Amino acid sequence: MFKLAKKIIDRASFLQAQVVLESNGGRGDGLAFPGAPRPFSAHLYEKLAQILQYKLIEVGLPAPIFLSGIGLNSTCPRCGASTQKNRLTREMFACIKCGYATEARFVGGYNLAKRPQQYAINRVPIYLQKNTDGSCFCFNKILEFSCVVPSDEEKSAILYQLSLMIRSQDDDWYDGKKYAMLCKLRSAENLQDAVRWVKVRKK
Known part of the structure; x- marks a missing residue:
């Protein structure tokens, strides 16, 4: 693991790049094919990831972000x-909507690299519902x-209460929408930048 970590750090240093990792132990989206070997166990x-977290900082690079x-x-x-x-086969990716095709091994890494930009654009909605006494009920049902x-x-x-909730939540990556939202919030340097406020009327 240390040899692999060194290769990643050397590459990141050369490119002055941010290292991005999956936050669910490299399990990806659970897509599997019969007989396909896993390069790594989740452990x-x-x-x-633990090695990279402190080794990157030692060489002056930011710690990895987990998405x-x-x-x-x-x-x-x-x-x-x-x-x-x-996914037509284990080796081949072909989009059924636009027809884009490539070797499947490139797709996951490319999407992971793009995900920080998507997180910045697609903020987590927090709904604000004003009560008759002037107080505000704040919620997100998925979270x-x-x-x-x-x-x-x-x-x-609201952000303080949200931060408490984030810290108390386990990584239930089987619930895709909830898990993705938690990852967005946890990866944000400033929690306020990761949410958008949506005012709704009380029914």
């Missing part, structure tokens, strides 16, 4: 269509997050 992948692996190997790098039907603050202007209080 070894996590060990590699969701959901859809990495089945999402089209060109048009964004995500379906397991895009199973909710709290009540004195008013919808109390963004710092």
Whole structure:
């Protein structure tokens, strides 16, 4: 693992690049083919991640960021269509929507490299519902997050409650949407930059 970590660090140093890793132990999107060997077990992948976390900092590079692996190997790098039907075979990727085709081994890495930009664009929605007493009910059903603050202007209080929820959540990567949202929030340097506020009326 240390030899592989050194190769990654040397490459990142040469390119002055940010290292990006899957946050679910390299399990990707769970897409598998009969007889296909896994290059790493989840345990070894996590060990590699631990080594990179401190070795990158030692050479003056930022620590790796951890992003969701959901859809990495089945999402089209060109048009964004995500379906397991895009994987014709273990070796071949062909998008059923736009026709883009390439060797499957390139797709996951390319999508992972693009994901930080997508995270910056696609922020996690936090819904704000004003109560009759002036207080505000804040929620996101996918995250199973909710709290009540004195008013919808109390963004710092909402973010604090959200940060507590993030720290208390386990990595349930089987729930794809929830897992992806948690990864977005955890990878953000500033939590406020990872959310968007959506005002809704009380029914």
